[in-house]
Amino acid sequence: MIAEIIISALILIGVTFSFIGSLGLVKLRDFYMRVHVPTKATTLGIGSLLIASTIFFTIHRGTPAVHEILIVLFLFMTAPVSAHMLMKAGLHERLKDVNGEVEEKLGS
Amino acid sequence: MISVAINLGLAVMCLCLILNLIRLLKGPSTPDRILALDTMYINTVALILLFGLRLERAIFFEAALLIAMMGFVGTVALANYLLHGDIIE
Amino acid sequence: MAVLLIVLLPFIGVLLAVASGRLGRRAAAVAAAGPTLVAFALLMSLAPSVLAGEVLVLSRPWVPALGLTFGLRVDGLGFLFALLILGIGLLVIQYAYFYMSRGDPLWRFFSYLMLFMGAMLGVVLSENVLLMALFWEVTSLSSFLLIGYLSDRSAARRGARMALTITGLGGFCLFAGLVILGQIVGSYELTDILASGELIVGHDWYLPMLILVLIGAFTKSAQFPFHFWLPNAMTAPTPVSAYLHSATMVKAGVFLLARLHPALSGGDAWFYLVGGVGMATMFFAAYVAFFRHDLKALLAYSTISHLGLITALFGFGTAGAAVVGIFHIMNHAAFKASLFMTAGIIDHQTGTRDIRILGNLRRAMPYTMVLALLGSAAMAGIPFLNGFLSKELFLKETLTAPMMAGTPWLLPTVATVGAIFSMAYSVRLVHGVFFEPGQGKMPKEGHDPSAGMLLPVAILVAICVVVGVAPQWTAAPLLAAAAQSVVVGELPAYSLTLWHGFTMELLMSAIAIGGGIFVYTQRARLYDLAHRIWPGLTGGAVFEKTVELVVGAGARLTATLENGSLQRYLVLLLVMALAAGALPFIQYGFSSGPQELTPTNPVAIAVWALLVVAALATVLTHRNRITAIICLSVVGLLISIVFVYLSAPDLALTQLSVEVVTILLLLLALFVLPKTAPRESSRLRKGRDIAVAALGGLGMGAISWAVMTRPQDSISDFFLEHATYPVGGGTNVVNVILVDFRGFDTFGEVAVLVLAAFGIYTMLRYANHTFVEGVPDTADDRYPVVLVSASRPLLALILLMSIFIFLRGHYLPGGGFIGGLVASVALIMQYLASGIDWANERMRLNFRVVAVIGFLIAMVAGSVAFVMDLPFLTMALLGMDVPLVGESDFVMTLLFDLGIGLAVVGSTMTILSELSHMQEVEPYDEAQRAKESDPWKP
Amino acid sequence: MEALIASAIAVLGGCGIYLVLRERTFTVILGLALLAIATNLFLLSMGRVAPGHAPVIEEGIELSAYVDPLPQAVVLTAIVIGFAMMAFVVVLSISAHFVTGTDHIDGGEHTQ
Amino acid sequence: MIGIRQRILPQPGFSLVLWIIWILAHESLAPDTLLIGAGAALFLPALTHHFWPEALRVRRWGKLIKFLLIFVYDIIVANIQVAQLVLGPSEKLRPAFLEVPITLTNPLVISILSAVISLAPGTVAANLSGDRRTLLVHILHTEDTEGSIERIKERYEAPLKEIFQ
Amino acid sequence: MNHWIALPILLPFVSAILIEIVGRGRIAVRRGMGLASCLGTIAVGAAMVLLTRHGKVYTYALGDWEAPFGVVLVLDGLSALLVALTGVVSLFCLLYAMNRHDTRGKFFHFFIQMQVAGICGAVLTGDLFSLFVFFEIMLLSSYNLLVYTGDKQSLRAGIHYVILNLTGSVLFLVAIGTLYGVTGTLNMADMALRVSELGAEDIALVRAGALLLTVVFLLKSAILPLYLWLPNVYSSAMAPVAALFAILTKVGVYAILRVSTLIFGPEAGVAADAIEPYLLPLATLTLLLGMTGALGSTHLRKMMGYLIVASLGTMLMAMGLFTETGIASGLYYLPHSTVAIAMLFLLADLIGRQRGPEDDHLVVAHMPKQSGVLGLIFFVGAIAVAGLPPFSGFLGKMWILQASLPAPQVVIIWAVILSTSVMALVAFSRAGSLIFWKGEEPPKGEPPRGDSQMGATAFEFLPVVGLLICIVLYTAFAGPVAEFCTVTAQNLLTPSVYIEAVLGAQR
Numbered sequence A: 001m002i003a004e005i006i007i008s009a010l011i012l013i014g015v016t017f018s019f020i021g022s023l024g025l026v027k028l029r030d031f032y033m034r035v036h037v038p039t040k041a042t043t044l045g046i047g048s049l050l051i052a053s054t055i056f057f058t059i060h061r062g063t064p065a066v067h068e069i070l071i072v073l074f075l076f077m078t079a080p081v082s083a084h085m086l087m088k089a090g091l092h093e094r095l096k097d098v099n100g101e102v103e104e105k106l107g108s
Numbered sequence B: 001m002i003s004v005a006i007n008l009g010l011a012v013m014c015l016c017l018i019l020n021l022i023r024l025l026k027g028p029s030t031p032d033r034i035l036a037l038d039t040m041y042i043n044t045v046a047l048i049l050l051f052g053l054r055l056e057r058a059i060f061f062e063a064a065l066l067i068a069m070m071g072f073v074g075t076v077a078l079a080n081y082l083l084h085g086d087i088i089e
Numbered sequence C: 001m002a003v004l005l006i007v008l009l010p011f012i013g014v015l016l017a018v019a020s021g022r023l024g025r026r027a028a029a030v031a032a033a034g035p036t037l038v039a040f041a042l043l044m045s046l047a048p049s050v051l052a053g054e055v056l057v058l059s060r061p062w063v064p065a066l067g068l069t070f071g072l073r074v075d076g077l078g079f080l081f082a083l084l085i086l087g088i089g090l091l092v093i094q095y096a097y098f099y100m101s102r103g104d105p106l107w108r109f110f111s112y113l114m115l116f117m118g119a120m121l122g123v124v125l126s127e128n129v130l131l132m133a134l135f136w137e138v139t140s141l142s143s144f145l146l147i148g149y150l151s152d153r154s155a156a157r158r159g160a161r162m163a164l165t166i167t168g169l170g171g172f173c174l175f176a177g178l179v180i181l182g183q184i185v186g187s188y189e190l191t192d193i194l195a196s197g198e199l200i201v202g203h204d205w206y207l208p209m210l211i212l213v214l215i216g217a218f219t220k221s222a223q224f225p226f227h228f229w230l231p232n233a234m235t236a237p238t239p240v241s242a243y244l245h246s247a248t249m250v251k252a253g254v255f256l257l258a259r260l261h262p263a264l265s266g267g268d269a270w271f272y273l274v275g276g277v278g279m280a281t282m283f284f285a286a287y288v289a290f291f292r293h294d295l296k297a298l299l300a301y302s303t304i305s306h307l308g309l310i311t312a313l314f315g316f317g318t319a320g321a322a323v324v325g326i327f328h329i330m331n332h333a334a335f336k337a338s339l340f341m342t343a344g345i346i347d348h349q350t351g352t353r354d355i356r357i358l359g360n361l362r363r364a365m366p367y368t369m370v371l372a373l374l375g376s377a378a379m380a381g382i383p384f385l386n387g388f389l390s391k392e393l394f395l396k397e398t399l400t401a402p403m404m405a406g407t408p409w410l411l412p413t414v415a416t417v418g419a420i421f422s423m424a425y426s427v428r429l430v431h432g433v434f435f436e437p438g439q440g441k442m443p444k445e446g447h448d449p450s451a452g453m454l455l456p457v458a459i460l461v462a463i464c465v466v467v468g469v470a471p472q473w474t475a476a477p478l479l480a481a482a483a484q485s486v487v488v489g490e491l492p493a494y495s496l497t498l499w500h501g502f503t504m505e506l507l508m509s510a511i512a513i514g515g516g517i518f519v520y521t522q523r524a525r526l527y528d529l530a531h532r533i534w535p536g537l538t539g540g541a542v543f544e545k546t547v548e549l550v551v552g553a554g555a556r557l558t559a560t561l562e563n564g565s566l567q568r569y570l571v572l573l574l575v576m577a578l579a580a581g582a583l584p585f586i587q588y589g590f591s592s593g594p595q596e597l598t599p600t601n602p603v604a605i606a607v608w609a610l611l612v613v614a615a616l617a618t619v620l621t622h623r624n625r626i627t628a629i630i631c632l633s634v635v636g637l638l639i640s641i642v643f644v645y646l647s648a649p650d651l652a653l654t655q656l657s658v659e660v661v662t663i664l665l666l667l668l669a670l671f672v673l674p675k676t677a678p679r680e681s682s683r684l685r686k687g688r689d690i691a692v693a694a695l696g697g698l699g700m701g702a703i704s705w706a707v708m709t710r711p712q713d714s715i716s717d718f719f720l721e722h723a724t725y726p727v728g729g730g731t732n733v734v735n736v737i738l739v740d741f742r743g744f745d746t747f748g749e750v751a752v753l754v755l756a757a758f759g760i761y762t763m764l765r766y767a768n769h770t771f772v773e774g775v776p777d778t779a780d781d782r783y784p785v786v787l788v789s790a791s792r793p794l795l796a797l798i799l800l801m802s803i804f805i806f807l808r809g810h811y812l813p814g815g816g817f818i819g820g821l822v823a824s825v826a827l828i829m830q831y832l833a834s835g836i837d838w839a840n841e842r843m844r845l846n847f848r849v850v851a852v853i854g855f856l857i858a859m860v861a862g863s864v865a866f867v868m869d870l871p872f873l874t875m876a877l878l879g880m881d882v883p884l885v886g887e888s889d890f891v892m893t894l895l896f897d898l899g900i901g902l903a904v905v906g907s908t909m910t911i912l913s914e915l916s917h918m919q920e921v922e923p924y925d926e927a928q929r930a931k932e933s934d935p936w937k938p
Numbered sequence D: 001m002e003a004l005i006a007s008a009i010a011v012l013g014g015c016g017i018y019l020v021l022r023e024r025t026f027t028v029i030l031g032l033a034l035l036a037i038a039t040n041l042f043l044l045s046m047g048r049v050a051p052g053h054a055p056v057i058e059e060g061i062e063l064s065a066y067v068d069p070l071p072q073a074v075v076l077t078a079i080v081i082g083f084a085m086m087a088f089v090v091v092l093s094i095s096a097h098f099v100t101g102t103d104h105i106d107g108g109e110h111t112q
Numbered sequence E: 001m002i003g004i005r006q007r008i009l010p011q012p013g014f015s016l017v018l019w020i021i022w023i024l025a026h027e028s029l030a031p032d033t034l035l036i037g038a039g040a041a042l043f044l045p046a047l048t049h050h051f052w053p054e055a056l057r058v059r060r061w062g063k064l065i066k067f068l069l070i071f072v073y074d075i076i077v078a079n080i081q082v083a084q085l086v087l088g089p090s091e092k093l094r095p096a097f098l099e100v101p102i103t104l105t106n107p108l109v110i111s112i113l114s115a116v117i118s119l120a121p122g123t124v125a126a127n128l129s130g131d132r133r134t135l136l137v138h139i140l141h142t143e144d145t146e147g148s149i150e151r152i153k154e155r156y157e158a159p160l161k162e163i164f165q
Numbered sequence F: 001m002n003h004w005i006a007l008p009i010l011l012p013f014v015s016a017i018l019i020e021i022v023g024r025g026r027i028a029v030r031r032g033m034g035l036a037s038c039l040g041t042i043a044v045g046a047a048m049v050l051l052t053r054h055g056k057v058y059t060y061a062l063g064d065w066e067a068p069f070g071v072v073l074v075l076d077g078l079s080a081l082l083v084a085l086t087g088v089v090s091l092f093c094l095l096y097a098m099n100r101h102d103t104r105g106k107f108f109h110f111f112i113q114m115q116v117a118g119i120c121g122a123v124l125t126g127d128l129f130s131l132f133v134f135f136e137i138m139l140l141s142s143y144n145l146l147v148y149t150g151d152k153q154s155l156r157a158g159i160h161y162v163i164l165n166l167t168g169s170v171l172f173l174v175a176i177g178t179l180y181g182v183t184g185t186l187n188m189a190d191m192a193l194r195v196s197e198l199g200a201e202d203i204a205l206v207r208a209g210a211l212l213l214t215v216v217f218l219l220k221s222a223i224l225p226l227y228l229w230l231p232n233v234y235s236s237a238m239a240p241v242a243a244l245f246a247i248l249t250k251v252g253v254y255a256i257l258r259v260s261t262l263i264f265g266p267e268a269g270v271a272a273d274a275i276e277p278y279l280l281p282l283a284t285l286t287l288l289l290g291m292t293g294a295l296g297s298t299h300l301r302k303m304m305g306y307l308i309v310a311s312l313g314t315m316l317m318a319m320g321l322f323t324e325t326g327i328a329s330g331l332y333y334l335p336h337s338t339v340a341i342a343m344l345f346l347l348a349d350l351i352g353r354q355r356g357p358e359d360d361h362l363v364v365a366h367m368p369k370q371s372g373v374l375g376l377i378f379f380v381g382a383i384a385v386a387g388l389p390p391f392s393g394f395l396g397k398m399w400i401l402q403a404s405l406p407a408p409q410v411v412i413i414w415a416v417i418l419s420t421s422v423m424a425l426v427a428f429s430r431a432g433s434l435i436f437w438k439g440e441e442p443p444k445g446e447p448p449r450g451d452s453q454m455g456a457t458a459f460e461f462l463p464v465v466g467l468l469i470c471i472v473l474y475t476a477f478a479g480p481v482a483e484f485c486t487v488t489a490q491n492l493l494t495p496s497v498y499i500e501a502v503l504g505a506q507r
Ligand code: NA
Pocket: C286, C302, C305, C306, C379, C418, C419, C421, C422, C423
């Protein structure tokens, strides 16, 4: 029962963060701001879901179901790189920020 | 209770994907679109995990892992394309 | 056996003549004459038995299924024709040796000539009618070569083409007719056909068959309206005309009439068609001949006219007429060949054949004059020459022809008027050339040629005279034997004597001779008149126009249809497919199956909506290519979700990895190609495309719906049952199918991958590229440190995952292909992060070799089974157990899967590294690029 | 569910066909990619619809419960072959663009 | 000896990580899993060694663990903050680009810093200058740019420097 | 074990692999292996023809899985004929390519072997999806060979060819899918059984599948209206490749014949004669339009391309009768036209090279240096292709005419065959007289351009003459061949023979 609650909670937390990320993606007003949200919110979202999954299958099967951790690991390794590369692309494309300015300081 | 959470989760994730697609279509810039695509990949991982939970079958792990990997590679490739005009050199 | 040799010898002569190519004229002549002589001798050896009325038949099977045998037959008719072909052939060879100019490659001429001779012998000696048709066409082909022999003259080329087309056309018709004939009789052997006259004439197919056969005969024998090719064929060297256009090829048509006379004659159709065409041709051509100024043209029309005469005789359908026809064939061959040769001598010695220019040659060329005089007299039908005999018999036959009850005067009148013109042009030929003074100067002052050239003419003329004086002792036995083959039953009574008393036909002959002389005296007025009323269009011109029209129309039609537009071909394909898919549903109606539908849910609907939107977005954004690529990725991602949902995790994995590599490919392509596409379709075309697309999509969807709603009964239960241990040895049934049950497909798939890689390598290496370079790079860190750093551990990590996925494939989603793609992605990450040179330096792998080795491993894995005499790709090698690892089938599938994986890695990496490599070498030219990017914009 | 799948096939196929009928190589390639996806989904649907019954044998599940695995194997092969063809046609279009100077599918031969 | 070790086991720590990952992936401690995993874990670093010449050594394990804990805490807390920011009126956000001067030299460590910054609240590492001296960081909301720069340097750069250099 | 049935597939595959592994950088080794493989294919093909001449059907269950579950190779007269033909044509193309073509790039021999393997696999497999896979191997090899030179023309043609065929492949999959969806099997013999047992409710669906499949095969075999791509593609490929391509379309013909007799024959229940009514009219029009194209062609190679179209029309007309003699005569015509056209493609190359810059353009140009011997071969080849006597083409047409005599459409068939024969005559006599009779001497003083004044070597003539000899032999031995074709046709019209051989007495 407790496990059920925990799993359910983790699922809900996970999807909530994912949702916030996606919402931010639509809502925020310039590209640079939009890059933030999904990177973080979704990683946390996925993280929660994966933990939920781990607990669920561990209980369900009776043996440790831990391979979901790999996905978390992988996402945590790659998400910042993706964000970095997107930022660089944005700068390179000379996208305007929310104030209509182009960040010139470091070029691309 | 778990199944309610899972179903709710699935619905929310679908909503997420819809939001992502909206951004992708709206753009306005190509980096925006790539960003939206990247987010879609990650949200898809979530969706598939939830689906696995719902079926109570652990056969979707590889798919989830692969989506994460491929999403990353795709994003990097697209960003590289914008940065250098080509993606590798 | 001798028969076989007779037919084969000329073909041996062809080879000999070709072989004599470098040995000179004499050798070529010997190569031609030798086999001809031998064949002639062989033929003579058959003479006693043939003249005694025997029919020699030799039959060898060839294609029983077609009723085609290699059957030869020597009877009187065949013997007569073979005699003409070989005898006159010898004379022509002799004549040609002197006639042809020194510079000519005589071996070629003689090889053509021998080819023709062989074919002609084949026609007249065939027992099987299909074989005869076969030889028949070869005569057309070889005559094409002979007529066009003087190929630098456009008239020669034209004449040759015309002759080939007309006689070839006739040949096909004949052939068709003979096929029907054979079907009617049930046999293609002449023996059977000749014995089935009544059956044939009474058969439903008689008329079409007859018409087809007659077209063959008429075209060959230049009967109206197919006559025009013959005058145009006069561009051939004169020996050719003497041989083909007097004695042999044109006689093939009348030979055919004679040959099939017992089987086909007797009906009204035969009489009106053959007799009518013959008479018309005889009259018309005689008239035209008179007005020709070219010696050979005159002779050509004269030939047409005489052939008409012979045709008419066969057309009368009576035994008597047929005998006369045969007789005239013999006579005409003799005098016409001599006349053609004479014309050739005149041409050869004076340099012209124009009767108007020629003149007064009687002193310069006395021998020639005598020969020409006798030959022409024979042609005109003057007594004491052979032509007189057969012509008088002809005139007699016109008086007694059947079926002319209503108008008995018609045939004799036409015949007589024709004879008048015949006399007139004969007089003209002699008088105009040898006696009348010529207008203008001849190119050369003529004199008699060497004896070698005159000899053949003399021989022929001698024959004319001898036959003319003493027919009973010369021509009679041969005629009797030949006639026997043409007539059913007993030969009719006929008399080969000079004097039959004062008869109607004698009167007609006299009228003809007198009238002819009178007409000739009126020639100036007649030429003038004819000049004014001469029709502007000749048969030849009409023919040429027609051919030009057909060719032109063909070219235009082809250019219109094959307009080089891929869209048209694609639309045709799709419309065709639409029709194919829709037609059955239109015919039989569309119905859903009874299967209960699977309940749907909001998630599915959402994914569906996303998929639809993304697909539409790809279409809508296709002009902005990078956006379209991104939209396509979304489609790929969503379809993977669909695959997962539809219980196909392996497909999802494959789709995902393929999708990402495809995106890489497209991005690489986009680097080179224009970044945007112009608007260029017209509204109409877009409308059409949308309609086709919508219908096509609907079609696919409809079929899918129809199938999904039907209950299923498939062979797949077997796979589910047997996939697991001990048979298939895995739990992932899809993988077991791929590497075991249907390993052959997978094996083929590996081949496809390797092929693609090699092809791409070839294209990029050997395509004649003008390279364009990349965008000038402004980024200060070309290889972002963050990316580089992450890519390092990721390499090992992803490779680890690739091994993981590869090894698990048999039990869980995964396998060699996906493992290979994941490994490729790990390596590509290095390219992406650090550049191709850096990465390649560290890999030092020839990926093409990797690909081939993968292919090899798959091959080996499949071939191990041979050791145990099990079929290729047998994985479960019973009784084999590999230490440590386990059962042999697992090892084999793993090995097979490894081959697949390596092939995938090798191919994918070859493709991607070649593509990336290409972009390094290119010099950059912005202006050029801008121009290239869109040449379609104004 | 069947209706969703069928209509998705229809949309994907239609979009693919429309793009295949355009006049630039790149667009045609996009169309082929869409068309390939549509075809794969079509082939998969030939094994009927059975969500949640992936043909990975597990203990305690009846054999008849699994979805038909054969179309999946077929689609897998089709995907791989399609991928090879896609790579080939991409490079072909690049080569043609290099050599002819245009990315028009008719190589500049044909104008409307 | 070192040569052989270098070739067979160039990165023992990394091999260990890979082995663990392998086991995690298989969720099994069966002997064949362990054996094949060990093989792969030994083989892959050796295979990919050329790609990764600079090894990274952790000098202070204790600091690393502490840093990780802080970091996880930061992520959770900051995610909530970001969530609030996103859900709130977006007009209020004051985003900015920060130029963070860095003293780290090892590119791998710089990358770790960049990753940490990106995963951490409201900041994304946007660009590294060509001389690797300045990291351009985009911050979602800040009232005080200088303060934010300081916070990054002190909370993340400093510990990393201690751990690895 | 009948391992030899797999040989025509494995042999070229293995030699392709070895060519790339052992023969890297050593052209002699590559050539030797290529030739050995082709000779081997001929030998096996000949043995297959001999073995199947009495109508026996052999099977080989790959992977030791019984049909219909595994993929099974099936050898009957039809497949044997195509295997042997493939061996012969590829051998001579390879010989010709050894003069200059195979050294231009790395993988020529590899591609050729893969092409052979693809064709042999396609004609031997008894499984519909394997047929697709091997079609793709065959096609991809042909794409590679087509664009091998990388010149403008071949790349342009390549784009068309590849895209069209990729679309065709999509259709192929749709067709296979539909048939699987209805019947639940991929094995053709099994499918034949299952199709015949279908209920009326599936009639439209199964017929749609049949017709879609036919459309795909019509595309491959270039039948109206899907023939327009062929002339340009074939005339853009280099000569030995174009010559080899002459056989590709025949695989399409093979496939049509196979499915229309085996699966959708008269005994196919609701799908009975699903394909039959359409073939004859389409083929007839194809013949007409193909020959019209040949007549209107401005280039020799393009003319050859149209002649291929015409020859396909001819043989499918015969097969479209779906009678024993009809199919037999079509089968007899098939190898003839393949070999004759392959020879003419090689010859066109020799001719074109000696005509200076005009190449094979049918305008007045330099007289070919070796006009004598080239003209002679052209004459003979043209005769063969046009179906004039004395060669096998004439026998083939003769048989087709005989076969169509009982058909209700006999008048049209005869009219078309006879008139197109005349058209071929006109086309060839025009082209031949233009090239060999109307040529101008190369202008004196001007240095010879390229190799236009170099005669072809004996080794270049060898394959041309070799193919010519094949035609002569095919004519001479028409009797036994015709018997073979008759037996094969009987077999095709009695699908139960094939089905029983594949499935045994299971059902
Ligand atoms: Na006369």
